[in-house]
Amino acid sequence: MSDKKPSPTDILSVGDVAARTGVAVSALHFYERQGLIASVRTAGGQRRYARHVLRRVSVIQVAKRMGIPLAEVAEVFEDLPADRMPGKTDWRRISERWRGKLEARRKEIERMESELVECIGCGCVSLRSCRVLNPDDALGSSGSGPRLLPEFPSE
Amino acid sequence: MSDKKPSPTDILSVGDVAARTGVAVSALHFYERQGLIASVRTAGGQRRYARHVLRRVSVIQVAKRMGIPLAEVAEVFEDLPADRMPGKTDWRRISERWRGKLEARRKEIERMESELVECIGCGCVSLRSCRVLNPDDALGSSGSGPRLLPEFPSE
DNA sequence: CATTGACCTCAACTTAAGTTGAGATTTTAG
DNA sequence: CTAAAATCTCAACTTAAGTTGAGGTCAATG
Numbered sequence: 001m002s003d004k005k006p007s008p009t010d011i012l013s014v015g016d017v018a019a020r021t022g023v024a025v026s027a028l029h030f031y032e033r034q035g036l037i038a039s040v041r042t043a044g045g046q047r048r049y050a051r052h053v054l055r056r057v058s059v060i061q062v063a064k065r066m067g068i069p070l071a072e073v074a075e076v077f078e079d080l081p082a083d084r085m086p087g088k089t090d091w092r093r094i095s096e097r098w099r100g101k102l103e104a105r106r107k108e109i110e111r112m113e114s115e116l117v118e119c120i121g122c123g124c125v126s127l128r129s130c131r132v133l134n135p136d137d138a139l140g141s142s143g144s145g146p147r148l149l150p151e152f153p154s155e
Numbered sequence: 156m157s158d159k160k161p162s163p164t165d166i167l168s169v170g171d172v173a174a175r176t177g178v179a180v181s182a183l184h185f186y187e188r189q190g191l192i193a194s195v196r197t198a199g200g201q202r203r204y205a206r207h208v209l210r211r212v213s214v215i216q217v218a219k220r221m222g223i224p225l226a227e228v229a230e231v232f233e234d235l236p237a238d239r240m241p242g243k244t245d246w247r248r249i250s251e252r253w254r255g256k257l258e259a260r261r262k263e264i265e266r267m268e269s270e271l272v273e274c275i276g277c278g279c280v281s282l283r284s285c286r287v288l289n290p291d292d293a294l295g296s297s298g299s300g301p302r303l304l305p306e307f308p309s310e
Numbered sequence: 311c312a313t314t315g316a317c318c319t320c321a322a323c324t325t326a327a328g329t330t331g332a333g334a335t336t337t338t339a340g
Numbered sequence: 341c342t343a344a345a346a347t348c349t350c351a352a353c354t355t356a357a358g359t360t361g362a363g364g365t366c367a368a369t370g
Contacts, residue, residue, distance in 0.1 A: 015316065025317085030358055044366045046317055058288045066267050070357070088277055091288070095274040102271065106264045112221050113257045119250040122243055133213045133246070168337095170346065180347085185328055199336045201347055225327070 012049040014039075021057040028057070034070055036060060036077060052085040059086070059094065067105075068098055167204040169194075176212040183212070189225060191215060191232060207240040214241070214249065222260075223253055 018025045031037045032047070037056050039047035056077065063073045076094045080086050115132050124130040173180045186192045187202070192211050194202035211232065218228045231249045235241050270287045279285035 013316080024359080026359055027357080029318095034357090042366085044317085045319095046366065055282065055288070062287055064357090066271075088282060091282060091285070092275055092277055095271045095287070099268055099271040099275065102264050102268045106261055106268065109257050109261045109264065113254055113261065116221075116250045116254040116257065120247055120254065122247055127210065127243060127246060130246070132217055132250070133210070168346080169348095179329080181329055182327080184348095189327090197336085199347085200349095201336065219327090 010051045012051065012053070014047045014049070017049050017053060017057065020054055021061065023057055023061065031057070031060060031070075034074065036070065036074060038082070050083075052083075055086050056080070059091070063098070066098060066102060068101060072101075165206045167206065167208070169202045169204070172204050172208060172212065175209055176216070178212055178216065186212070186215060186225075189229065191225065191229060193237070205238075207238075210241050211235070214246070218253070221253060221257060223256060227256075 012020075014025050014028055017023070017028055028037065032039060037049070037053045039049050039053075042048060059077075060070070060073055063070070076097060079093070080090055119130065119132050122130075127133055167175075169180050169183055172178070172183055183192065187194060192204070192208045194204050194208075197203060214231075215225070215228055218225070231252060234248070235245055274285065274287050277285075282288055
């Protein structure tokens with residue numbers, strides 16, 4: 001909100017950062033406690049941020065949209081310049097890494113999707129033998145006694 | 156563990172259910188508190204489960220693997236027969252529904268993946284204009300004053 | 311100089327899906 | 341019958357990513 005003040009734009013209060021990123025002040029405090037962003041303090045103890053935290057906060061926001069945990073963000077922030085605005089190379093490195101994560105996640109979902117598609121067509125003779133409902137070892141192992149429940153009357 | 160006992164197999168103790176499903180006793184208690192499974196009590200107050208809770212627990216396990224929250228499980232359990240083993244029709248209905256969820260999730264991931272792929276090739280002239288780092292409204296709106304930070308020297 | 315708005319810290323609360331532990335009781339096996 | 345194993349309830353703790361509130365201080369404005 002103090003956009004209008006003529007003071008040097010590279011010193012931002014927490015409210016400034018909140019206003020420019022759309023992130024709540026409490027979240028910025030939290031990110032700082034987590035070591036994701038840094039600030040210097042005024043004589044009175046208030047936070048002042050350098051411009052480049054804006055980009056860091058943007059990157060945090062992207063991670064959040066992508067479902068990437070802050071711990072992961074902290075990792076990539078370790079190789080980020082602490083003192084200046086992260087640049088294209090930095091961002092490319094990060095986005096490559098996160099694309100990999102997304103790909104892995106997508107593949108896992110695809111795997112589960114095709115399991116469920118099988119279930120919908122239900123190739124299983126009975127639910128007792130459905131490999132989705134009875135993942136791997138659930139059948140066959142487990143000692144003596146009736147290992148499979150009497151199947152429900154064919155429906 | 157009490158697999159061996161010759162007592163009627165359609166009355167299961169909580170330990171029996173835990174052993175046959177691989178789910179911890181504490182989790183079964185929890186599922187019961189959440190209304191996902193039901194039990195009757197012995198004179199002494201211990202839980203006894205009907206066989207069909209085994210299938211319910213299996214379904215809960217599947218949901219868990221798929222990242223489907225218990226609240227969602229509770230919803231599909233509402234249309235499940237309370238008194239007998241859920242059958243193929245039930246399971247087909249559930250798996251269709253959840254496949255839809257997975258598909259939606261996959262599509263969302265695909266969308267984000269392609270955003271990041273763009274970022275890797277970095278079509279953006281500068282990070283200031285990157286639509287991933289600056290989702291929609293971040294540019295252009297927001298009143299007066301310098302709305303974009305001075306870009307870092309082209310790197 | 312006084313007021314108001316922005317800011318500070320610290321603790322507690324939130325959701326999800328359970329786990330862990332204490333202390334008491336029940337059930338089962340010998 | 342007794343001892344061990346299983347079970348019971350209830351409360352507190354866990355992780356993640358913050359939010360909310362109380363009580364107090366700082367900074368900018370009139």
